[in-house]
Amino acid sequence: MNKPAIAIAAGGTGGHFFPAKSLALQLTRRDYPVVFMTDKRIEDRELASWHDIRQFVIDSAGINKKTIMKKIGNTFSLMKGIIEARKILVQNHVSAIVGFGGYPSIPPLFATRLLSKKNRPIIILHEGNAIIGKANAFLAPFATKIATSFPVTKGLSNSDKIVVTGLPVRPDITSLYPSVYEPPKETIHLLIWGGSLGARIFGEIVPYALGNLSLSLRKKLRITQQLRQEDIETITRYYQKNEIKAKLSPFLTNIGDLLQKAHLVIGRSGGSSTAELALTNRPAILVPYPHAANKEQYYNAQILEKEGAAWLINQPDFTIANLTQLINDLFSHPEKLQKAALSHKTAYPNAAKNLADLIERSVANLSF
Numbered sequence: 001m002n003k004p005a006i007a008i009a010a011g012g013t014g015g016h017f018f019p020a021k022s023l024a025l026q027l028t029r030r031d032y033p034v035v036f037m038t039d040k041r042i043e044d045r046e047l048a049s050w051h052d053i054r055q056f057v058i059d060s061a062g063i064n065k066k067t068i069m070k071k072i073g074n075t076f077s078l079m080k081g082i083i084e085a086r087k088i089l090v091q092n093h094v095s096a097i098v099g100f101g102g103y104p105s106i107p108p109l110f111a112t113r114l115l116s117k118k119n120r121p122i123i124i125l126h127e128g129n130a131i132i133g134k135a136n137a138f139l140a141p142f143a144t145k146i147a148t149s150f151p152v153t154k155g156l157s158n159s160d161k162i163v164v165t166g167l168p169v170r171p172d173i174t175s176l177y178p179s180v181y182e183p184p185k186e187t188i189h190l191l192i193w194g195g196s197l198g199a200r201i202f203g204e205i206v207p208y209a210l211g212n213l214s215l216s217l218r219k220k221l222r223i224t225q226q227l228r229q230e231d232i233e234t235i236t237r238y239y240q241k242n243e244i245k246a247k248l249s250p251f252l253t254n255i256g257d258l259l260q261k262a263h264l265v266i267g268r269s270g271g272s273s274t275a276e277l278a279l280t281n282r283p284a285i286l287v288p289y290p291h292a293a294n295k296e297q298y299y300n301a302q303i304l305e306k307e308g309a310a311w312l313i314n315q316p317d318f319t320i321a322n323l324t325q326l327i328n329d330l331f332s333h334p335e336k337l338q339k340a341a342l343s344h345k346t347a348y349p350n351a352a353k354n355l356a357d358l359i360e361r362s363v364a365n366l367s368f
Ligand SMILES: CC(=O)N[C@H]1[C@@H](OP(=O)(O)OP(=O)(O)OC[C@H]2O[C@@H](n3ccc(=O)[nH]c3=O)[C@H](O)[C@@H]2O)O[C@H](CO)[C@@H](O)[C@@H]1O
Pocket: 013, 014, 015, 016, 018, 101, 128, 129, 193, 194, 195, 196, 197, 198, 226, 250, 251, 252, 253, 255, 269, 270, 271, 272, 273, 274, 276, 289, 292, 296, 297
């Protein structure tokens, strides 16, 4: 018997798209036809080449914009997205829809409300952060199940809807689990990243803090840094002048290899980044994105900090002087890095499988 179609709705930033893609891979392996709904930021050739995946770009937008014209324009996009999504759900006979959060997941999930009870797919939400996001909070009352990435998620009260699955991470990173951590000796590998869209602050602070270290420490450094294109030339020259070996790029594609090599990671604390750190046991200095609507990166980082696996620095305190002091201390006491590496407790190597199992169980409970 043919398996029922499952739709996946995810926004087009790495934080939402990568977990959704890992789930799509699990579901196609189990012979479920997958309908993938995302926004125009994503054009993923690999995904498009998989059999049994139908990809759709859906109109969407946040409506809490400042100008009235923007509000009207975005409301129109949202309505258009809901109508498009409803058509796709009907045409593909979708039985369940999995939402990964972000505004782009709202039209496909909301579209289910416009279908008759008999034809309405069940909703399963996945929350990638340690606090429920606005889109997921809005959709939670309609969900059959809510899968979470952390053992406790702020804003979600205990209910049998909640299942802790962990956050699906790309297979090349998951396969590194369990990863052994060796403290630095002759060379110190440092990975600096800013999330899927990058972050200017790391280019403004990290190179100059590293430049303050002693020459003997600087010569040991091997830096891989995600950096805005416009900053690469200046920072390359700065590192060369300070005898620091560095590879700089606006987007790093081989995250698995880089995490495995890294003795320390400096970066943001989005849901996927923190899950990847936990899976690979890497110690980190985390600077949460300060403008996030509900401080989700702060709560993610706080969990790792409480475990002893990371040092949380809020952006106003992330200064050249403070960072110089911290990394000087960590590089002079590598046992502190090793202790942090051994302290991770939130790794879920089977997250994609856990989530696919949950979907499979929920779909099996439907009567056709
Ligand atoms: C500004 C913003 O709204 N950020 C949100 C967005 O973040 P964002 O998408 O930046 O954050 P995540 O940490 O969740 O994901 C980043 C992903 O990009 C990958 N990566 C990063 C840099 C690079 O050079 N190469 C690369 O492959 C990482 O390995 C990771 O898989 O979604 C997250 C998950 O809901 C939220 O926690 C964040 O608050």
